[in-house]
Amino acid sequence: MALVAVAMIVALAAAVVCGLVVGPTSIATARVLGDVLSRVGFGHTTLTPTQSLIVWQVRAPRMVLGLLAGAMLAVAGGTYQGVFRNPLADPYLLGVAAGAGLGATLAIVDVGGGLTTPGWTPVLAFGGAIVAVTLTWVIGGRGLRSSTSTLILAGVAVASLFTSTQTFLQQQSSTNSIARVYIWLLGSLASASWSSVTLVLPYVVVCVVICVAAGRALDVMSVGEDESRSLGLPVRRVRFIVIAASSLGTAAIVSAVGLIGFVGIIVPHIVRLLVGTSYRRILPISVVFGAAFLVFADTIARTVMAPSELPLGVVTAIVGAPVFVLILSLRRQMVT
Amino acid sequence: MSIVELRGLSVRAGSTALISDVTLGVEAGTWCTIVGPNGAGKTTLVETIAGLRRPSKGTVSIAGEYVSSMSERERALRVALVTQHPNVPAGMSVHDYVALGRTAYHGLLRAPGVGDRQAVSSVLTRLSLDEYANRDVATLSGGERQRMVLARALAQATMVMVLDEPITGLDLRHQITMLELLQKEVRECGLTVIATLHDLTLAGQFADRLVLLDHGRLVLDGPSGEVVRSQELADCYGMKLRVIDVDGADVVIPVRH
Numbered sequence: 001m002a003l004v005a006v007a008m009i010v011a012l013a014a015a016v017v018c019g020l021v022v023g024p025t026s027i028a029t030a031r032v033l034g035d036v037l038s039r040v041g042f043g044h045t046t047l048t049p050t051q052s053l054i055v056w057q058v059r060a061p062r063m064v065l066g067l068l069a070g071a072m073l074a075v076a077g078g079t080y081q082g083v084f085r086n087p088l089a090d091p092y093l094l095g096v097a098a099g100a101g102l103g104a105t106l107a108i109v110d111v112g113g114g115l116t117t118p119g120w121t122p123v124l125a126f127g128g129a130i131v132a133v134t135l136t137w138v139i140g141g142r143g144l145r146s147s148t149s150t151l152i153l154a155g156v157a158v159a160s161l162f163t164s165t166q167t168f169l170q171q172q173s174s175t176n177s178i179a180r181v182y183i184w185l186l187g188s189l190a191s192a193s194w195s196s197v198t199l200v201l202p203y204v205v206v207c208v209v210i211c212v213a214a215g216r217a218l219d220v221m222s223v224g225e226d227e228s229r230s231l232g233l234p235v236r237r238v239r240f241i242v243i244a245a246s247s248l249g250t251a252a253i254v255s256a257v258g259l260i261g262f263v264g265i266i267v268p269h270i271v272r273l274l275v276g277t278s279y280r281r282i283l284p285i286s287v288v289f290g291a292a293f294l295v296f297a298d299t300i301a302r303t304v305m306a307p308s309e310l311p312l313g314v315v316t317a318i319v320g321a322p323v324f325v326l327i328l329s330l331r332r333q334m335v336t
Numbered sequence: 337m338s339i340v341e342l343r344g345l346s347v348r349a350g351s352t353a354l355i356s357d358v359t360l361g362v363e364a365g366t367w368c369t370i371v372g373p374n375g376a377g378k379t380t381l382v383e384t385i386a387g388l389r390r391p392s393k394g395t396v397s398i399a400g401e402y403v404s405s406m407s408e409r410e411r412a413l414r415v416a417l418v419t420q421h422p423n424v425p426a427g428m429s430v431h432d433y434v435a436l437g438r439t440a441y442h443g444l445l446r447a448p449g450v451g452d453r454q455a456v457s458s459v460l461t462r463l464s465l466d467e468y469a470n471r472d473v474a475t476l477s478g479g480e481r482q483r484m485v486l487a488r489a490l491a492q493a494t495m496v497m498v499l500d501e502p503i504t505g506l507d508l509r510h511q512i513t514m515l516e517l518l519q520k521e522v523r524e525c526g527l528t529v530i531a532t533l534h535d536l537t538l539a540g541q542f543a544d545r546l547v548l549l550d551h552g553r554l555v556l557d558g559p560s561g562e563v564v565r566s567q568e569l570a571d572c573y574g575m576k577l578r579v580i581d582v583d584g585a586d587v588v589i590p591v592r593h
Binding site: 213214217219220222223224226227229230231233234235238276277278 | 383386387388407408409411412413415416417419422423424425426427428432436437439440444445492
């Protein structure tokens with residue numbers, strides 16, 4: 001565990017430095033760090049006003065939004081895997097992605113008229129995600145009385161409905177609109193600003209705290225619904241709270257950065273391989289590694305083909321999959 | 337004085353009656369085993385006593401309080417459950433699994449306290465599981481696993497324990513070991529046990545009292561020796577049964593027509 005704690009600190013620090021220092025405009029690491037120190041009262045900055053603008057108005061909000069998105073998606077994935085006792089569960093299981101996708105498509109293809117301003121995309125994406133999850137919850141056995149398998153099936157049905165509607169809208173729209181929808185669907189931190197950070201911060205903080213606090217309850221739930229009830233766990237209430245927190249936090253993040261896949265599945269699984277199966281450890285560690293992972297992925301996304309950017313969802317999959325396979329094989333070797 | 341009271345209990349699943357009008361009292365510190373053929377309603381009965389099913393009619397009370405009006409936590413402090421096929425999550429240590437039995441005491445937001453740790457340690461010692469404490473639950477044999485499940489239920493430190501076929505899948509030696517451990521808890525700690533068993537010989541040898549169920553109805557309720565010799569028992573299974581005495585213990589043998 002001590003090694004994991006050190007790895008967490010190093011990963012997070014490296015991600016922050018990467019997010020602030022690496023970019024198409026070359027600014028020396030020492031000068032960026034000197035500027036950071038000068039803001040907390042040590043020494044003087046040597047950055048020009050333009051460089052300061054790039055670091056604090058472009059890179060810093062992007063890095064912070066990346067940390068928040070990675071933390072939320074990873075902890076929501078871990079929480080879903082625990083509450084559904086399903087290793088394939090990800091934060092989009094109950095229709096968040098399909099709902100947000102439909103909402104964003106509605107804004108981008110402008111079916112209602114007057115929605116094409118960029119400000120409407122996150123609003124409709126958030127609304128679509130919340131509507132989809134609520135619909136799943138209601139259809140999947142009217143909320144508290146539902147079983148997890150019924151909820152998952154309802155999620156599949158709702159996601160199919162929303163995705164087909166989205167596909168229909170895309171088919172009716174222009175090539176330009178379709179391209180913009182796809183860019184949004186693949187996720188990006190390019191439009192990050194301090195205002196988008198301020199918008200998602202309260203959701204992420206509250207939802208991450210709830211998910212992490214649910215770790216002990218999820219450990220109890222690992223013995224199944226009936227047995228955990230007999231151990232004193234109010235299973236249905238816990239399930240409602242953690243699903244609501246995970247979905248709300250994910251909806252807030254998706255509305256700001258689009259659909260970034262893979263983080264919610266791969267980070268909790270990598271953490272599980274490192275620290276074992278207890279959600280009391282998996283969830284808080286996933287918060288840190290998820291945050292760092294997404295900032296590293298974003299650094300690759302915005303630098304590999306600069307000045308154009310790779311879709312973030314593509315990078316998370318390309319980087320995440322080999323790392324996961326590597327850790328899995330190392331773990332196997334250690335066991336044998 | 338009965339610690340567990342069932343009054344006119346009926347349980348339905350849709351339009352199907354699973355339990356019909358069962359009235360039963362189980363005294364504190366005794367062992368009551370429910371027997372009956374498949375589909376008799378044994379599992380439904382123990383699940384209802386444990387609060388996992390709601391009665392459609394009638395009541396279940398433990399120490400004078402209705403089970404259906406208790407919260408999950410209140411129930412977990414009064415009755416522990418061992419299911420027929422317990423879920424054993426791979427990757428968890430035996431110690432952590434047994435410690436789940438203390439959930440109702442320390443809650444979901446607090447770590448186990450000194451009392452909880454002592455209770456877990458004491459149960460691990462009583463059931464000779466000390467040496468397995470750090471083992472992954474997935475690496476245990478069937479017998480060790482069932483002992484661990486019993487340890488988790490004992491860690492709940494309840495007055496009543498209900499067990500649904502606790503010796504399923506165990507070899508003869510482990511069946512006896514498991515039932516003897518349970519009997520020790522009844523004799524020495526005053527635990528009240530309500531269990532379902534298919535093996536009529538073991539049911540008769542370990543229980544103070546047998547309750548015969550068939551088609552959801554209580555057919556016979558009495559001392560073990562009387563129930564295993566009753567015509568009603570043979571009728572419920574639809575076959576001839578012979579009971580022979582081996583060193584003072586009743587052995588029930590089915591006789592093929």
